[in-house]
Amino acid sequence: MKKYLLILLFFSCSEGFSQNSATFKDNRDGKVYKTVTIGTQTWMAENLAYRIDSGCWAYDDNPANIAKYGYLYSLETAKAICPKGWHLPSDDEWDKLRTYLGGEIVAGGTMKSTKGYKNNGNGTNSSGFAGLPGGYRDKNGTYLNNGICGIWWNATAAGASSLNWSIVLNNKCSVANDYDIDKKSGLSVRCIKDN
Numbered sequence: 001m002k003k004y005l006l007i008l009l010f011f012s013c014s015e016g017f018s019q020n021s022a023t024f025k026d027n028r029d030g031k032v033y034k035t036v037t038i039g040t041q042t043w044m045a046e047n048l049a050y051r052i053d054s055g056c057w058a059y060d061d062n063p064a065n066i067a068k069y070g071y072l073y074s075l076e077t078a079k080a081i082c083p084k085g086w087h088l089p090s091d092d093e094w095d096k097l098r099t100y101l102g103g104e105i106v107a108g109g110t111m112k113s114t115k116g117y118k119n120n121g122n123g124t125n126s127s128g129f130a131g132l133p134g135g136y137r138d139k140n141g142t143y144l145n146n147g148i149c150g151i152w153w154n155a156t157a158a159g160a161s162s163l164n165w166s167i168v169l170n171n172k173c174s175v176a177n178d179y180d181i182d183k184k185s186g187l188s189v190r191c192i193k194d195n
Helices: 002-015 063-069 075-081 091-100 104-111
Strands: 019-025 032-038 041-044 134-137 143-146 149-157 163-170 176-182
Touching: 041 091, 063 134, 075 149, 091 104, 091 149, 091 176, 104 163, 104 176, 149 176
Parallel strands: none
Antiparallel strands: 019 032, 032 041, 134 143, 134 149, 149 163, 163 176
């Protein structure tokens, strides 16, 4: 009996998400972003694509990648780049999202896009988060893992002074895990709406 109850609870948590889709216009450049409310949080359902002069890169320095993946930002830029009324999510806010989506072990599958991940490592996107595998720029300026993983800044510092937390979705599993990465790296940004 307990086993069946556990399966039922898992199914209801991982498949019956409450979400509402909408749009948001960034008044700085007029770009319209898809948004999604997952549980009690409202997230951009696309990576930020606001251009500034420093700490901002298109993957492979190819402007054609911006429309699909947005820009990659340094941590310093990421902390200040979200439009008014939005902010870079903290570790607690990422954790709240993952918990709502069934926990770290399965949340990634619900957050990943249904296409774009190599080796058919796509997700269901049942959360509406629509996470694409935009790769990242390492601290030396090398672009890596497009099609393999999506990696987003977290506003929370990791233990070492040179590191910061990020959230990774990859093509090998359904995990949405934390990863400590050098602050000089370039990662994607998903903004969350202020409460």
